[in-house]
Amino acid sequence: MNNPESIVECDLLVIGGGINGTGVARDAAGRGLSVILCEKDDFASHTSSASSKLIHGGLRYLEFYEFGLVRKALLEREALLKIAPHLITPLNFVMPHRKGLRPRWLLRLALLVYDHLAPRELLQAARSIHFSTDKSGQGLQKYLKHGFRYTDAWVDDARLVVLNAVDAKERGARLFSRIECTALNQVDGRWEAKLESRCNSETQVIKVVARAVVNAGGAWAGQIQNLAESGLTTKLRLVKGSHLIVKKLYSGTDAYLFQHPDGRIVFALPFQDQFTLIGTTDLEYEGDLNQIAITDAEINYLCELSNQYFETQISARDVVSSYAGVRPLVDDGNDDAKAITRDYHLHLVDHGAPIVHVFGGKITTYRRLAEDVFHLLSAHFHNSRPDWTSKELLPGGDLSTTFPSRDNVLHRDAFVADCVLRYNFVNRATIQRMAQAYGSRIHVILEGCLDEEALGPELVPNLFTREIDYLVKNEFATTADDILWRRTKLGLFCSEADHARLKDYVKSYFASTKSA
Secondary structure, rough: OOOOOEEEEEEEEEEOOHHHHHHHHHHHHHHOOEEEEEOOOOOOOOOOOOOEEEEEEHHHHHHHHHHHHHHHHHHHHHHHHHHOOOOEEEEEEEOOOOOOOOOOOHHHHHHHHHOOOOOOOOOOOOEEOOOOHHHHHHEEOOOEEEEEEEEEEEEOHHHHHHHHHHHHOOOOOOOEEOOOOEEEEEOEEEEEEEEEEOOOOEEEEEEEEEEEEEEEEEEHHHHHHHOOOOOOOOEEEEEEEEEEEEEEEOOOOOOEEOOOOOOOOOEEEEEEEOEEEEEEOEEEEEOOOOOOOHHHHHHHHHHHHHHHHHHHOOOOHHHEEEEEEEEEEEEOOOOOOOOOOOOEEEEOOOOOOOOEEEEOHHHHHHHHHHHHHHHHHHHHOOOOOOOOOOOOOOOOOOOOOOOOOHHHOOOOOHHHHHHHOOOOOOHHHHHHHHHHHHHHHHHHHHOOOOHHHHHOEEEEEEEEEEHHHHHHHHHHHOOOOHHHHOOOHHHOOOHHHHHHHHHHHHHHHEEEHOOO
């Protein structure tokens, strides 16, 4: 049956629930604007959960003279560490030198520039290492003699998106997942949008009247640009990046940066304690945006490169899981996909009601992008409130203080240890995971729990109904996959029976709330 159409008004409609869309919604809501955000699937269900999970300046971009992008990203690296110290953590990288590729002097010079392009308060400077004496050499091929160590940061990318969405909601924004913008027109100096959600036989329609629109549709941004008929015809190139996950290939907690003879850079990262994450590729993509997946050729490419550096050899049969995402990059005329700029492009069209189209960008620079979007629109709203998102913690970030600071970052390990001690009736690994994922909000989830029984049934290994209920009530989760792959990464440890059990529980949860 069809539900009647509802009509809502707002200052700003944001289309797209990835990192850029939720970042824009958070920024605007914090400035007092009324905000509506729509996402056709789950938050972070596409490119924003398919990154290399890094908050970094982009060392390889120096090779393409992208000094401005690298500096901007390095500044953001420090800011994000401070506003989400539970979720974003320093990570040491080892870059082996390989004869015949980039010379040692060039790598050392690049790292020197990387260290000094922006102020660095929290992370260590780069240095040379010899694998015969440095523990990072264990597990590497013996022909590799020396390299470099530097520090960037790691993030659970999908959770970063969700935390921005949660904060936007708590500041007054209205966010809708699994509802698609199917029409977008200017009427009497306002945007009128039609949002449609289909669930089984029911169709929900929401008509939104907005003073301005931000198109943050990611890989679908070009389609939304056409839907708006705003006169802008930006030429985009879709570039796919793929990653694979295998059983842990080496001991220790370092990440590795490997050079490929074709000029590409590939990361090998410690992942969920038991795995190694390897990626990414850079390939032009012209297929179905809803069916993006790693190819056999990409799997072989990443496995072969890993085998050139690690003693433990892998092949396609060792792949435990994989994922792929697509970035919409503005065509800069470069023939090489890996050389196209990753900096974002914002296009304001203000013939009548304004719309900002967002193209490209990196997860590291999302917060700065959101500020720049508002700067483009501020005159239209007569809103001159100062920038604020670098000064306010994301939910759960108050590990030792209630404001972004160096202390919060440095207190992270002590905070996790305190949680393990406080909730010693729960599996240690579970509490460590929860403390890192939720920060101080772990205490909200476990409030009143004095024993493991209070957490409810364990539907998936190390996942209890107390946490599941929190994710559904507070973090927009509506399916088992939302929980297993985006709110947590427990899908890696989940059997088919576990998945079915969780699916049934979530379905019954919504059935009971609907009938209540």
